[in-house]
Amino acid sequence: MKAPRTNSREKILAAAADVAREAGPGNLSLDAVASRAGVSKGGLLYNFPTKAKLMQGLVEEYLREFEQALEDARSTSPSAENLLSTYIRLAARECRDMETSASWIFSALAEDPDFLTPIKLFRRQLFERLKAETPDLRALLVTYLAIEGLRSMNLFGFDPLADDERQLLVDSLLKMAEADNAVPLEKLDA
């Protein structure tokens, strides 16, 4: 029961993401996904009884992977580093390797905006966690929103930033984030 002959689920999920990217967010058809995954339509519907379940699967896998990546980054990085900094680093890295670009999100959104609620929830929790661990609210707001902007541009395929500019941005953000003990509020309030 836990031994699929080949692991079709992952192939299907990957195929769905591919089709979404190549055919456009509004043209994600089950037939296309099935043929792309090298699976019959019946087989697809066997794994995901409905299109909604497919989308849900996509979202869940995305969240799981992100959580995993954050966990890994957290345990790999020096223990002195705060959560905000690791988050910045992780997001910047993911944006640079834009192969991951989760443009399938638009497909899910087109299908039904409610598919994003798990993501919203996750983000909200992450933000709360960051708020709890970051003394300097100013720095948190600015840096968090900035990397949110980076992700957004990456998602939409914008990104007018040159490599060195992006590097400069990330450096600045990290500086802000790491200076959270230095109470840089005074400087700005003066």
Added chain:
Amino acid sequence: MKAPRTNSREKILAAAADVAREAGPGNLSLDAVASRAGVSKGGLLYNFPTKAKLMQGLVEEYLREFEQALEDARSTSPSAENLLSTYIRLAARECRDMETSASWIFSALAEDPDFLTPIKLFRRQLFERLKAETPDLRALLVTYLAIEGLRSMNLFGFDPLADDERQLLVDSLLKMAEADNAVPLEKLDA
């Protein structure tokens, strides 16, 4: 010949945005738009011969209005203020009054990603203009990306920010933007 009995185009455009928001990005049907605009489907197709033209119209109007708003804000604000600051203020205001939330963009994106290229172009030009007028590249990158993040969250309906937090954020961004003559690089580089 240039006197439409009633100005249907605007009504149709507004109706399209409404339908996109209420029915979901993937469910923008011409019939729904027509009935929402108080126009028959034939009338709709008369004004916009194809769905693609409708989307194009949406994008063009959006860009025109944004350009207009920026122009207005620029002429209204004190002449001492730099472009980046007015842009920040404008974007923040637009995000606060989220009635404008251009979620129809997702519809256009679902229909065909290419509809966004005019927007991309516009943004790129704006960014270049800001880069030319802002001496402190660091401040520009951080603030621009941060408001980009704000817009993105607003667009997706996220926004975990409380009112005072958003206010704090905007204040911080404005301080960064206005200090562009003060060469605040030294502080960070030290």
Added chain:
DNA sequence: TTGACAAGACCGTCCAGACGGTACAGTAAG
């Protein structure tokens, strides 16, 4: 002033195609 006529703005209907989903028979592996 008026009547004819053209163009503009819009209505209602119809249709071909695409898509999600069902049903079912078959099959290869363990």
Added chain:
DNA sequence: CTTACTGTACCGTCTGGACGGTCTTGTCAA
């Protein structure tokens, strides 16, 4: 015998958009 599919045939629905008709407005000659 069960699991995990394949493959095909099919159904109902929705949607873009083509088409032909209608009403209103403006123009212009007689």
